[in-house]
Amino acid sequence: MSTPTLTAAPALRFHPLRDSVTMLRRNLKRMLRYPSMTVLLIGMPVIFLLLFVYVFGGTMGAGLGGSAADGRAAYANYLTPGILLMTVMSTVQGTAISIAMDMTEGIITRFRTMHIARVSVLTGHVIGSLIQAMLAVAVVTGVALLVGFDPTADLLGWLATAGFVAAVSFAFIWLAVALGQASGTVETASNAPMPLILLPFLSSGFVPTESLPAGIRWFAEYQPFTPIIETMRALLAGNPPGNDLWISLGWCAVIALGGYLWSKRLFNRESKL
Amino acid sequence: MTSAITVTGLRKSFGDQVVLDNLDLTVAGGTVFSLLGANGAGKTTTVKILSTLLRPDAGDVRVAGHDVTRDADAVRAAIGVTGQFSAVDNLLTGEENLRLMADLHHLGRRDGRRKATELLEQFGLTDAGGKAVSTYSGGMRRRLDLAMTLVGSPQVIFLDEPTTGLDPRSRRDMWQIVRDLVAGGVTIFLTTQYLEEADELADRIAVLAGGRLVAEGTADELKRRIPGGHVRLRFAEQRSHDKAVRVLGQTAPDGDALALRVPSDGSVRSLKALIDQLEAHSLEVGELSVHTPDLDDVFLALTDDKVAIA
Numbered sequence: 001m002s003t004p005t006l007t008a009a010p011a012l013r014f015h016p017l018r019d020s021v022t023m024l025r026r027n028l029k030r031m032l033r034y035p036s037m038t039v040l041l042i043g044m045p046v047i048f049l050l051l052f053v054y055v056f057g058g059t060m061g062a063g064l065g066g067s068a069a070d071g072r073a074a075y076a077n078y079l080t081p082g083i084l085l086m087t088v089m090s091t092v093q094g095t096a097i098s099i100a101m102d103m104t105e106g107i108i109t110r111f112r113t114m115h116i117a118r119v120s121v122l123t124g125h126v127i128g129s130l131i132q133a134m135l136a137v138a139v140v141t142g143v144a145l146l147v148g149f150d151p152t153a154d155l156l157g158w159l160a161t162a163g164f165v166a167a168v169s170f171a172f173i174w175l176a177v178a179l180g181q182a183s184g185t186v187e188t189a190s191n192a193p194m195p196l197i198l199l200p201f202l203s204s205g206f207v208p209t210e211s212l213p214a215g216i217r218w219f220a221e222y223q224p225f226t227p228i229i230e231t232m233r234a235l236l237a238g239n240p241p242g243n244d245l246w247i248s249l250g251w252c253a254v255i256a257l258g259g260y261l262w263s264k265r266l267f268n269r270e271s272k273l
Numbered sequence: 274m275t276s277a278i279t280v281t282g283l284r285k286s287f288g289d290q291v292v293l294d295n296l297d298l299t300v301a302g303g304t305v306f307s308l309l310g311a312n313g314a315g316k317t318t319t320v321k322i323l324s325t326l327l328r329p330d331a332g333d334v335r336v337a338g339h340d341v342t343r344d345a346d347a348v349r350a351a352i353g354v355t356g357q358f359s360a361v362d363n364l365l366t367g368e369e370n371l372r373l374m375a376d377l378h379h380l381g382r383r384d385g386r387r388k389a390t391e392l393l394e395q396f397g398l399t400d401a402g403g404k405a406v407s408t409y410s411g412g413m414r415r416r417l418d419l420a421m422t423l424v425g426s427p428q429v430i431f432l433d434e435p436t437t438g439l440d441p442r443s444r445r446d447m448w449q450i451v452r453d454l455v456a457g458g459v460t461i462f463l464t465t466q467y468l469e470e471a472d473e474l475a476d477r478i479a480v481l482a483g484g485r486l487v488a489e490g491t492a493d494e495l496k497r498r499i500p501g502g503h504v505r506l507r508f509a510e511q512r513s514h515d516k517a518v519r520v521l522g523q524t525a526p527d528g529d530a531l532a533l534r535v536p537s538d539g540s541v542r543s544l545k546a547l548i549d550q551l552e553a554h555s556l557e558v559g560e561l562s563v564h565t566p567d568l569d570d571v572f573l574a575l576t577d578d579k580v581a582i583a
Contacts, residue, residue: 012346015379022376026362033364033405106360110421113324115350116377 016117023124030098031132041094042136044197045087046143052079052206053147060207076148080141081232082205085225086197087140088169091133092176093193099125099180100189122263126173133169134162151236161235164248168228171252172196174259181266205229224251275338277302277429277460278323283332285318292318294484296332300477302428305451305461307475309468309572314481316464317357320433323462324354337428353427357434359418361406367417368393368402374424392420396450412443419450429460436470448473468572480575487575495575496565497538504539504547507532507560520554521547531559539565 031038052060053076061071064078102108102125111121141149153161176193183189200206202216203225209217220226227244228251234241278300285293292315300306310316321327323336325345334341337351354360361370368389375385393402396416401409406417415435422430432451436444451474455461465471471478472492479489488495496502508514508531517533518524525534537543544563551558 012350018379019377022373025376026365026373029369030362030364105363106356106358107362109326109356109358110354110360111377112326113349113352113354114377114425115346 012115014117016120016123019117019120020123020127023120024127025124027098027124027128028131031128037094037097038132038136041090041132042087042139044090045083045136045140048086049079049083049140049144049147052083063211064208073148073150076144077150078233079206080144080149080151081229081236082200082203083144084137084140084165084232085168085205085229086200087136088133088165088172089193089196089200091129091136091169092172092196093190094132095125095129095173095176096180096183096189096193097186098129099177100183100186103181103184104186118267119264122177122267125177126170129173129176130166130169133173134166137165137169151238153236153238157235157238161232164231164235164245167249167252171256171259174256174263176259178259178262178266181263199223199225200229203229224248224255227251275302276300277304277337278306278462279333279335280323281333283319283322283334284330285315285322285327286330292484293322293329296481296484296486298479298486298489300460300462302460303455303458304476305455305463305474307471307478308462308464308481309466309471309478310464310481311466315484316481317433319481320354320356320431320462320464324352324431325349351427352429352431353422353425354431355415355419355422355433355435356431357437359414361414361418361421363407364405366403366405367398367409367413370406370417370421371424374421378425380424388424392423396420397446412439412446415439415443415447416450419447423454427459429462430454432461432463434464434466436465436467444470480572482575488571493539493565495571497540498571502537502539502563502565503534504537504544505532505534505560505562505564506551506558509557509559513556513558516554517551517556520556521550537563539563 053072057072057075057079059071060078061073061075064071064074102121108121112118151157175196179192180189183192203209203220203223205225209220209226212220227247230244231241231248234244276299278298280296280298283293283296284291296315296319298306308316308319318327322329322334323341325341325348328342336348339347339351341348362373365373371389371392372385375388380388389402390399393399396419398413398417398420401413406414409417419432419435435451436447439447448470451461451463461474463471463474475492477490478492478495480487480495488498490498503525505527506517507527507529508517511531514531514533521533521535523536525536526532527534535547537547548561
C-alpha cells in the first residue's frame with residue numbers, strides 16, 4: 001500500500017558547501033556578539049606569556065645557557081612557540097564550549113529536522129574556530145614580539161608556520177567538536193579540554209626535555225605537543241624542521257580524522273527523550 | 274483526500290519503559306489534528322518520531338508520503354517543527370534568525386530578505402526584528418520560533434505544545450496564526466494538554482494516555498462518548514411539564530420546578546426525534562438547551578481507569 005504524496009517530490013539535493021558558509025556566518029556573528037569569550041581565550045595565553053617572560057624569564061634564560069642579562073630575551077624566544085600552541089588550545093576550549101552551548105539550545109534540534117547537509121552544522125563551527133584561532137595566534141604573536149620574541153624566519157618561514165598552525169588548529173578543533181558534544185553540559189565542555197591546555201607544560205614548550213626527570217622526559221618526548229612545538233620553533237627560527245614536521249602532521253591527521261569520525265557519530269545519534 | 278500522516282503499529286521504548294504502544298493514526302491533508310494527553314503520555318515522543326528526530330522501534334510511519342526511517346531527508350524537506358523549547362538563536366536578532374532559515378532553504382538574498390520582512394510583519398515582530406532574541410518575551414520568542422518554521426513553506430507543521438506557558442493574549446494570537454495557516458492549506462499536527470485548545474483548533478482529536486490512543490474523533494464525537502449529555506426543557510406552565518413527564522418517560526427533574534432533563538447524546542437525529550415527539554403531543558416548550566459534557570469531562574473520563582466509558 002502506498003500513500004500518495006501531497007506534491008510531486010522535487011529532486012532532493014544537498015548543498016554542503018553553501019550550508020557550511022551559512023553556518024560559518026552564523027558562528028562568526030555569534031563570536032562578534034559574545035566578544036568576552038574571545039577576549040578570555042586570547043587573554044589566557046597572553047597572561048602566561050607575560051608571567052613566564054617577566055617573572056621566570058631571567059632565571060630560565062640563564063638556564064638555557066645565555067648570560068643573565070640577555071636571558072629574558074632568549075627565554076622569550078624559546079617560550080613563544082609553546083605559548084602559540086597554548087593559544088590554539090585555548091581557542092579549542094572555546095570551540096568545545098560553543099558546541100556544547102549550541103547542543104543545549106533548541107536550535108540544533110531545529111537543524112536536525114531540516115533538510116540541510118547535516119555536517120554543515122559542524123563544519124560551520126570548525127571553520128569559524130579556525131579563523132578565530134588564526135586571529136588569536138596573530139594577536140599573541142604580536143604581544144610576543146613586543147616582549148622580546150625575535151624570530152629569524154623569512155617570509156616563507158612565516159607562511160609555513162601559519163600553514164602549520166592552521167593544520168594543528170584544524171585537527172584539535174575537530175577533537176573539541178567531539179568533546180563539546182560528548183560533554184552534555186557547558187560546564188563539562190569547558191573542563192574537558194583542560195588536558196590540552198596543560199599538556200604544553202609536559203613538553204618542550206617551557207623547558208628543554210633534557211632538563212626533565214626520566215619518566216616525564218619520556219612522556220614529553222613522545223607526546224604530540226613536543227614535535228609540534230619543535231616544528232614551530234624551527235620554522236620561526238628559519239631552520240628546517242626535519243622529522244618533527246612529519247611526526248606532527250601524522251599526529252594531526254590522526255587527531256583530525258578521529259575527532260571528525262567521533263563528532264559525526266555523536267551528531268547522528270538519536271536525541272534523548 | 275490524501276493523508277498527510279499515516280502511522281500504523283508504532284512502538285517505541287526507552288529501555289524497559291514502553292512509551293508508545295501500538296499507535297495507529299491518520300491525519301488528512303489540510304486539517305488540524307490534535308494529540309491530547311497529560312505530561313508523560315508520549316506526545317513529544319510521537320512528534321520526535323514523526324519529525325525524524327527519533328527512530329521508531331516498530332511500525333510504519335509515513336509523513337507527506339515518505340517513510341520516516343528510510344526516507345528521512347524527503348520527510349525533512351516537507352515538514353516544519355516548532356518544539357516545546359524554543360529553537361531560536363538567542364545571540365542573533367529576530368531578522369537574522371529568519372535570514373538564517375532563508376539561507377538554509379537556499380532562498381536567494383533578495384527573496385530571503387523579503388520573506389523575513391513579511392514574516393516579521395505577519396507575526397507582529399517588525400519593531401523587534403533588529404533586537405537580539407535574548408531580549409524577547411516568551412510570546413515573542415514563540416512567534417519567532419513558528420515564523421522560522423514557516424520560512425521553508427512546509428506542507429506539514431508539527432507544533433509541540435505551542436502555547437504552554439504563554440499568557441492568554443499570546444495564546445489567542447497563536448491560535449489565530451494556526452487558523453490562518455490551515456486556511457492556507459497546510460496540515461497541522463498539534464500536541465497540547467489544553468482541551469480548550471484542541472476544541473478551538475482541531476478537526477480531529479486523539480487522546481493519548483500511557484502510550485496508547487484511548488479515543489479518537491471530532492471534539493463533538495468525543496463529548497458524546499461519555500455519559501452526562503442531556504437536553505434541558507423548560508415549560509411555560511405546570512400542566513405541560515407534567516404531561517411531558519408522562520409522555521417522554523425517561524426524564525429527570527431539574528433544579529427548576531418547570532424544567533426537565535431528557536438524556537441525549539446531543540446529536541441532531543436525537544434532537545429531531547425529541548422535537549417530533551413534543552410536537553406530536555402538542556407540548557409547548559418555553560426553552561430548549563442542549564448540554565454536552567465539555568472536553569475536560571471527556572479527558573478526565575478517558576484517562577482515568579476508574580471511570581467507565583459508555
